[in-house]
Amino acid sequence: MGLLEQTIAAISAKLDEDAFHAAKERLANQAKPAGSLGIMEDISARLAAIKGTINVQLKNKQIVTCAGDHGVTEEGISLFPSEVTPQMVYNFANQGASVNVIGKHAGATVKAADIGVNHDFEPDLPIFHKKVRYGTANFTKEPAMTRDEAIRSIEAGIEIINELDAQRPVDLLGTGDMGIGNTTPSSALISVFSGIDAEKLTGRGTGIDDATLKNKIAVIKKGLALHRPDPADPVDVLSKVGGLEIGALAGLVLGAAAKKIPVICDGLISTAGALIACELAPFAKNYLFASHKSVEIGHKFMHDHLGLDPLIDLKFRLGEGTGAAVCMELLDLSTRILADIKTFEEVGINNAQ
Numbered sequence: 001m002g003l004l005e006q007t008i009a010a011i012s013a014k015l016d017e018d019a020f021h022a023a024k025e026r027l028a029n030q031a032k033p034a035g036s037l038g039i040m041e042d043i044s045a046r047l048a049a050i051k052g053t054i055n056v057q058l059k060n061k062q063i064v065t066c067a068g069d070h071g072v073t074e075e076g077i078s079l080f081p082s083e084v085t086p087q088m089v090y091n092f093a094n095q096g097a098s099v100n101v102i103g104k105h106a107g108a109t110v111k112a113a114d115i116g117v118n119h120d121f122e123p124d125l126p127i128f129h130k131k132v133r134y135g136t137a138n139f140t141k142e143p144a145m146t147r148d149e150a151i152r153s154i155e156a157g158i159e160i161i162n163e164l165d166a167q168r169p170v171d172l173l174g175t176g177d178m179g180i181g182n183t184t185p186s187s188a189l190i191s192v193f194s195g196i197d198a199e200k201l202t203g204r205g206t207g208i209d210d211a212t213l214k215n216k217i218a219v220i221k222k223g224l225a226l227h228r229p230d231p232a233d234p235v236d237v238l239s240k241v242g243g244l245e246i247g248a249l250a251g252l253v254l255g256a257a258a259k260k261i262p263v264i265c266d267g268l269i270s271t272a273g274a275l276i277a278c279e280l281a282p283f284a285k286n287y288l289f290a291s292h293k294s295v296e297i298g299h300k301f302m303h304d305h306l307g308l309d310p311l312i313d314l315k316f317r318l319g320e321g322t323g324a325a326v327c328m329e330l331l332d333l334s335t336r337i338l339a340d341i342k343t344f345e346e347v348g349i350n351n352a353q
Contacts (some may be wrong), residue, residue: 003155004251008281010258015049015286023048029343037337039311040330043289044338047331050262050287056335058171061108061328062164063321064128064252065092065099065176066157066273068116068245069135071144072223073181077216079206082135082180086119089178092320093126099176099320106328108174110321115156116179116244128163130156132244136185139223143240144185150239150247154276157251158258165259173256174291174328176321177269179245181205186272187298188220188241192231193275194305198224201298203268234279242276249273250280257284264289264324264331267316268296275302289331292316292323 001009023045028034035041047056067089069082091097092112095104103110113128114121118135121127132152136144145153164170183205191198198220204213220241227240238247249265250273256263257277265274265288277284290308293299295317303310311327344350 003158004151007158007254007258011254011281011283012260013283016052017049019052019054020045020049023054023338026054026338026343029345030341031344031347031349032341040334040337043331044334047262047335048338050260055339058332058335060168060170061106061172061174062170063099063103063108063110063174063176063325064160065110065112065178065321066115066245066248067112067178068182068243069118070179070181070185070243071136071138072140072184072219074138075140075215075219076212077184077219078181079208080180082118085178085180086117086121089114089117089121089127092178097320098318099322099325102322102325106325108325108328112178113156113160113248115153115248128160130159130248132156136243139185139227139241140219143227144242145239145244147235147239150235150242153244153247154251154254157248158255161252161255161259170256170261172264172328172331173252173261174264174266174321174324175249175252175270175273176266176324177245177249177319179243179269182243182245182269183296184216184220185241185243185246186269188223189237189246189272189275190298190302190305191220191224192229192237192241193279194301196301201301203296203298234276238276245269246273246276250276253277253284253288254281257281257287260287262287262289262331264291264327266291266321266324267294267319268299268302269319270321270324271299271302274306278306289327291327
C-alpha cells in the first residue's frame with residue numbers, strides 16, 4: 001500500500017462526539033443569549049470535536065504555500081508570465097509576500113513548497129523541495145501530467161505534513177498557492193466535478209480583459225473535450241487538466257485529516273486541491289474550514305460542491321494563503337469563546353426562566 005492509500009485509510013469517519021456535545025452544552029449555558037456569537041460558536045464546537053477537548057489550543061499554526069507552473073499559459077490565458085512564479089517563491093522564502101505579513105500577524109509560520117516550478121532553486125533555500133517535474137504540460141495538447149506524477153504531487157503534500165508534524169505537532173494548517181495560470185486548471189477541475197459548463201464558472205484570475213477571458217474559457221473547454229477526464233477518478237482529473245501544486249494542496253488536506261489537524265483552505269486554487277482531497281476521501285471534509293469567498297466566480301461552485309460556507313468575504317483574489325491566515329485568528333478566538341466565557345453557574349447568575 002502506497003503513501004496515498006495509507007493516508008486515506010487513516011482518515012477517521014467520526015469526530016469526537018462526546019467533546020462536540022460537551023462543547024454545545026457549555027455554549028448553551030454561557031452567560032449570554034444562547035447562540036448569540038453565531039458562527040463562532042459553531043467553529044468552536046467543530047474544533048472541539050476534531051481535537052477531542054473543549055479547551056482547544058492552537059499554538060503551532062502552519063501555512064504551506066504550494067507552487068507550480070502551468071504549460072497552458074502558452075495559450076495566453078494569464079496577465080503575467082510564468083517567470084513570476086519562481087520570483088514569488090523567492091519572495092516567500094525571504095518573508096516579503098502578502099501571506100508572510102498576514103501570517104506573521106496571525107502567529108503562523110509560513111513556508112513555500114516547490115512542487116512543479118520551472119526553475120532550479122538553490123538546495124539551501126528555506127522552502128520544501130518537492131519538485132515532481134518542471135511545470136505541467138499544455139493540456140490543450142496533451143495531459144497536464146502522467147497519472148504517476150499526479151499521485152506523486154499528492155504524496156508530496158502528505159510528506160510535508162508528516163515532516164512538519166514530526167518536528168512539532170501541528171495544531172492548525174492553512175493552505176495556499178502560487179502558480180501563474182493556475183486559475184485555469186482550477187476552473188477546469190470544478191467544471192468536471194460539478195458538471196457545470198466552464199463559461200459559468202471561469203473568472204478573470206489576475207484581471208484579464210474580456211477577450212482573454214473568452215479565450216480562457218475556450219482553452220478549458222478544449223482541454224476537457226480532448227481528454228474527457230473521469231469525475232469518478234479524481235487522480236485522472238488531476239492528471240489530465242490539473243496542476244502539480246493543486247495535487248500537493250490535496251495532499252496537505254489528506255495528510256492533515258489523517259492526523260486530525262484542522263485545515264483552513266484558502267482561495268480558488270487551494271479549494272481545488274480540497275476538492276481533489278474530498279473526492280478521494282470524503283471524510284476529509286470533517287477537518288476542513290473554508291476561509292473566504294473569493295472574487296473568482298468558480299469559488300462559489302467549489303464551496304457549494306463541498307458543502308462549505310466561507311467564513312469571511314473581504315473581496316480577496318490573491319491566493320498564497322492570505323485568506324487562511326486571516327481566518328486563523330477567527331479560529332483561535334473561537335477556542336477562547338468556548339473555553340473561557342463563563343457559564344451562568346460559574347458566575348453565580350440564576351438563569352431560571
